[in-house]
Every structure is written in structure tokens, then in C-alpha cells.
Amino acid sequence: MEEVKNFLNTIHPFDTLTPQQLDLLVSHTDIGYYQEGEEIVLNRFFIIIKGSAQEIQEDNVVEIYHEKDFFDIQALLGKKDAHFVAVEETLLYEIDKETFLEVFHKNSTFKQYFFQTISQKIDKLKEQKSLSQVGDLLSAKLEDIPLTPLYKVEASTPIKDAVKNMQHLLLVQKGNLEGVVTSSDLKKVILHAIDFATPIESIATFPAITIQYDDFLFNALLLMTSKNIKHLIVKKENTSIGSVEIGDLLSFFSNQSYLLARKVERADSTEDLKYVTDKFIQMVEILYHKGIKTRYLAKLVSELNEKVYKKVYDLTFGIDGTFLLLGSQGRGEQLLRTDQDNAFIVKNPADKQAALKKAEEFVAALELLGYPRCKGNIMLNNPQWNKTTKEWEETLLSWIEHPNETNMMYMSIFLDAKAVYGNQEQFENLKRILFDHVSDNAGFLSQMARPVMQFENPLNMFGFFRKARTIDLKKGGIFAVVHGVRVLALQYHIHNTNTVERLKEISNLGILEKSFVTDLIESFETLNSFRLRASLHNIQKGLDATNSIDVTTLNKLERDILKESFKTIEKFKEFLSYHYKLSMVS
Missing domain, CATH: 2.60.120.10 (Jelly Rolls)
Incomplete structure (x- = not known):
């Protein structure tokens, strides 16, 4: 008994x-x-x-x-x-x-x-997986932890007087502008023999990087990781009320994301970088099992990957221009090191041949770091993806004028691009060509949206799995969401590349009901979470990451949630079919 x-x-x-x-x-x-x-x-x-x-x-x-x-x-x-x-x-x-x-x-x-709804079932699934830390890790805010008190001084205060009561940092007030002075700044005073009577503003950093008191701890960690800093000034509305240190966050999250970012910054060779990037998967696995949602985890991974790409760019490439990340990395949705997808805008036409020659070294270095070459050759060592601004303009217009299947695919790839190095305005001007020529062309948008219908729903008409075991999550639902949202973003001039952020803007424009967008985001999150779990399981066994999952490894609750997610995505596909009249597109 x-x-x-x-x-x-x-x-x-x-x-x-x-x-x-x-x-x-x-x-x-x-x-x-x-x-x-x-x-x-x-x-x-x-x-x-x-x-x-x-x-x-x-x-x-x-x-x-x-x-x-x-x-x-x-x-x-x-x-x-x-x-x-x-x-x-x-x-x-x-x-x-x-x-x-x-x-x-x-x-x-x-x-x-x-008789629970899908969102309630998802909550219970997290509880079943012992993810009670989700509340701590994702809902914990800066207001939930002790902040370090601030010591504020006027910008004109002499260094000698300003540092008397300094502990971790100083907040320097210069009119309406605030700056900070850290212990690193004080070292400069000694090294450069700066007169102690000099105003403190001379060694302060303006403006101070801030975060709101009611923001999430995870966002604070992301901000520190992206800015490569160890502290943030915390504000309550317009008033600075304290600071938070990287140590406070690291002890809370118990992961090495910040430390990995620092090691990337300090790397002097691809060998140094490889030692760091080999730890990325371990970090992803730790955070995944702590309950971090895949979309937040992807943001953190994207920040780290961008730092790696920038460092490799400095070590191996160095040609003046704009470096673009494409695909899932451009959308900020890459969770594991997948195929390289990148491109380059050469600033000076005279550097074109040098850029192509250097590109091979760049791609080879990334391959050494565990980023496989793109099977479709969409990389900057391919002349088709390494061009001057004028050449890119001609290419984009050619894609628009000849909208065959390949050119449609190339446009989709370019729409997801993100400039991580170089001239952001130059890149946005190129992307604007697509928006200006295509956004109001209903026939073109319909042709572009057609691929969302190419893969069969994994559920049959009765709402049951068509296959007893293996389901391709990317073909079954992830692709339809990513591409459908991408086409809507093009139509409604949404320049954000991240799928969830695009959906939020689509919701704000009233194109889709907010409640449905919430369900669609949750369904997208569910499929990505299951895909990550299957991939981590494969990697532990020495296999490659995968888009498929064996449904027999899921319990009844997980299978129910997966079915509900596919049903929601199918409703989205029905909306797209009606919106773009896909039944009339040949």
C-alpha cells in the first residue's frame, strides 16, 4: 500500500x-x-x-x-x-x-x-520538471535583491574630496547628466599622475548605464554582458537609488555567462576563443535545466556569439565595412552553434578582392570554433554574399525584379540580417530597398508567404499525431511561425528581426488579437524548448543537434501541450492563407 x-x-x-x-x-x-x-x-x-x-x-x-x-x-x-x-x-x-x-x-x-487550458498545462509542466527556479530566475527583479547604496558627488568636486567616502563606485552629477567613477578609473589617476585637485568629472564615464528598479535581473545580466561592464546604476523612475554589481547577479544565477563574455573579449587568438566557445553548450544546458525560457536563453547566447564573431573579425578579417549575421543568429534565436550564415558590405570598392581573400580565413576560424560552414554556402567567402554597397543595391533590386523561388529565399535571409560590426545606417538603407519596393505589393507578398503551407501539420484532422514516433518540429511548426511573421513584418514595415518581438509589434498594430499572439508565442516557445531538449540529449551522446523529437519520450502532459501548440500554429497558418489569399497562389 x-x-x-x-x-x-x-x-x-x-x-x-x-x-x-x-x-x-x-x-x-x-x-x-x-x-x-x-x-x-x-x-x-x-x-x-x-x-x-x-x-x-x-x-x-x-x-x-x-x-x-x-x-x-x-x-x-x-x-x-x-x-x-x-x-x-x-x-x-x-x-x-x-x-x-x-x-x-x-x-x-x-x-x-x-480540463486545463494550454497555458495552465505549460505551468504545470514546468512544476513537474522541478523548475520552481523559474520564478526566481525569470520573475526576480532588481527590487527583489539588496542594492549597493550610492555615494553622489558634483562633477566639480576635486578627486581627493570625492573619493573619501567611495566604496564600490561614485555617481557623478553634472547638471541633468549622471556619470560613474569606478576603482578602475582611480587606477588611471595613479598611473597617469593626475592631480588630486582635478575635478572628478575628468575621470568619470558619461552617461552612466542604467536600468529600472522594476526590470528583471536577467535583463540586467544581458545588459552587463552586452556592454562588458561590471555594474549598473538602478533607477526608480528618474531617480538613481542604488547600483547592482555583476557579482550579485552571478551569485544569483550561478552561471558563467559574464565570465565567458570577458574571456572572449580578452582572447588573443582563435585557440583562446576555442577554449571559451567549447563551454557555451555547457552554459546553455545549465540555464535550460534551471528553467530559463528559450527566447531569453537565445538572447544571452546571441550576445556571446556576437562577441565571438566580432573578435574573429578583428583577428582574421579587418576589412573596413559592415559585417552581417543572417538566419537564426540574425534573428537572435540561435541556441546552439549551427551553420554559419553571414555576409559583408565592403565599404571601399578597392578592398573587394582583399575582402574575398580574407573571408576564407574568417570562415575557417569560425569552423575551428565549432560553427560549421553553411551547406548552402551563404557566407562571406562567397562573392554572392560579399559585395560593395552599389553591388548590394543592384542585387536586391534584381531579387525583386525576378522573384523566383531562390531569390525569394535570399530576400527572406536578408530581411533577418543584423549588422553587428560597421555602419548600421548603411545596412538599414539597403534593407529599406526591400520595404520600399515590396511592402505594398500584394501579389509579391502572397508569393513570398506561400512556403508556410509547404509542410504538413503533424496532427491529423482529429487532432492526433500522424506519426507514432518522430516529429520534425521545424517543419511541423517553427518554420511556419518564423516565415509567416517575417512576411507580415515586411508588409507592415517592422524592422525588428526577432520573431517574438515582431509578433509583439504585429499585435500592437492590431493585425492579430493580443490573446492569440500570446498563445502563438507560447506555442513557438514550446516547440523550441522541445527541440533544444532533444538536441542537448543528442549532443550528450556525441550526435548532432536535431530538429526532431521522439514523442514516445514525452509524458502525456507534454504530448498534450505539443498538440495544443501545433493546433495554435495551424490557426496562424489559416490566418496567413486567408490574409495572403494563398489558395489562389500557384
């Missing part, structure tokens, strides 16, 4: 029952054994101890249940006509129907579980 109780306590929602209710169920529980192919008569509530069972409706297998999965409340309530068959030798706990329904109707929390 104690063994049954302990088993049930490990399964949600049985852990919500009172001790008396749990005892009642346990006292009316038997163990059933079923051979392969034997029917399981639905006169009780079943929980699989070992083995698996399949649900059959209208001669079709619609679901497979595994260890700790349970069934079937809908059948006990008379709301489903189905039968179950053991797929292999299977052991089940069998709970008496009347007793189960008695507890079901008396415990509202237990009962509500069986």
Missing part, C-alpha cells in the same frame, strides 16, 4: 490530493497485467507502471501511453468512445471507478487539472 502511495505522489495531479483522499484511492487500487495485444476494458481508472498502451478510435491509433501516463477520465464520464490495447507486456494500477469519481468530484484542484 505504501509503495502505491509513493508512486502516485510522484504524479501530478495526484500530489494535490489530501492524505485521506490518497489513502482512499490506494485502498481501492489493484495491479493489472496485460499481454501484448490484449484489450484493456475501461471500467476503471488506469495508471501505467511499466509498458505501454495505445488508444484506438474508429480503427485509428490516436495516442500511445507510457510509464506514469494515465487514462481515461473522459471515458469514465461517458464523454469518449474508445478502447485501449496493450502495445507490449504492461503493468497498470487499476483504481475502482466509483472511488475515483468520488475523489474527482470532491477535490476541485484535482478535477480542474483534467
